[in-house]
Amino acid sequence: MTDLSGTRALVTGASSGLGRAMAQALAEAGAAVVLTSRERSRAQAVAAELGPDAHGLDLDVRDETSVQSTVDRAYERLGGVDLLVNNAGIGMRTVNPRFLTHPQPFWKVSPSGFRDVTETKITGSFLVSRAVVPRMLADDGGRIVTVSMNYQTMVRGGFVPYGPSGAGVEALARVIAADLADTSVTANILLPGGATETGMVPDDVSTEVRSNLLDPAIMGPPIVWLASPEAEGVHSERIVATEFDDWLAQREPRA
Numbered sequence: 001m002t003d004l005s006g007t008r009a010l011v012t013g014a015s016s017g018l019g020r021a022m023a024q025a026l027a028e029a030g031a032a033v034v035l036t037s038r039e040r041s042r043a044q045a046v047a048a049e050l051g052p053d054a055h056g057l058d059l060d061v062r063d064e065t066s067v068q069s070t071v072d073r074a075y076e077r078l079g080g081v082d083l084l085v086n087n088a089g090i091g092m093r094t095v096n097p098r099f100l101t102h103p104q105p106f107w108k109v110s111p112s113g114f115r116d117v118t119e120t121k122i123t124g125s126f127l128v129s130r131a132v133v134p135r136m137l138a139d140d141g142g143r144i145v146t147v148s149m150n151y152q153t154m155v156r157g158g159f160v161p162y163g164p165s166g167a168g169v170e171a172l173a174r175v176i177a178a179d180l181a182d183t184s185v186t187a188n189i190l191l192p193g194g195a196t197e198t199g200m201v202p203d204d205v206s207t208e209v210r211s212n213l214l215d216p217a218i219m220g221p222p223i224v225w226l227a228s229p230e231a232e233g234v235h236s237e238r239i240v241a242t243e244f245d246d247w248l249a250q251r252e253p254r255a
Helices: 017-028 040-050 064-078 111-138 162-179 207-211 216-227 241-250
Strands: 008-011 032-037 054-058 083-086 142-147 185-191 238-240
Touching: 008 017, 008 064, 017 032, 017 040, 017 083, 017 216, 032 040, 032 064, 040 054, 054 064, 064 111, 083 111, 083 216, 111 142, 111 162, 111 185, 142 162, 142 216, 162 185, 185 216, 216 241, 238 241
Parallel strands: 008 032, 008 083, 032 054, 083 142, 142 185, 185 238
Antiparallel strands: none
16 A cells, blocks of 8 residues: 655635545555635534544635635645645536536526636646645655546536536646646646546436446555655556556566
8 A cells, every 4th residue: 555654735615525535545655634625614524534634724716816825824834735635616516406417508607617627626726736836846856646537528518517627627727737847846637537426427327327427535555656756757648547556567567
């Protein structure tokens, strides 16, 4: 088992779903973790379950003041951040509770609903990365992992604003990696590889659809690997969790 003792991680949107699964995997591997949620009580409850080296903080990734304050507190709690996981996001249920069985065209999406989803995912990833990366550069090292989605989901009919938010954050993650090329900070993309059982899928979906949902725990092995010494120097990769074992096996042995 990978030992992440001494590794300090900040995971946004980690009170449930993929974020919680990644925070749990990192904590179980020995990392100290700050996990965030808009609601402090939810973040603190999850942190209490993960152990004494997990800390729950409130964070609204859409708000620059909240981001700066929470990043400051994360550094105070951990003494630094070695890994940032940009995960905070909002699903389609907030704009259409029945989006799978009754998709609606983009012109029926409210402007406020569109802004909430896109600002959480795209603006949030930008603001948190913007607050953390300069400190990582000053500390001469760090890793950024941004959570994305399948390309098909980005352009699927009836998936405004969720699809465009994924496309935007993937483009942002690519630019972040390009801007960090030849620096001490690496940046990669991670996605589950399919719909996951995270509470974002409508309650009225068929039994068949629900039975095919991925367990969020699928994100555990790749995020732990990305935080480990084995991933040193790995940069600008797009890793699909369902294909992680094959991807890892195909990598050339390090010299």
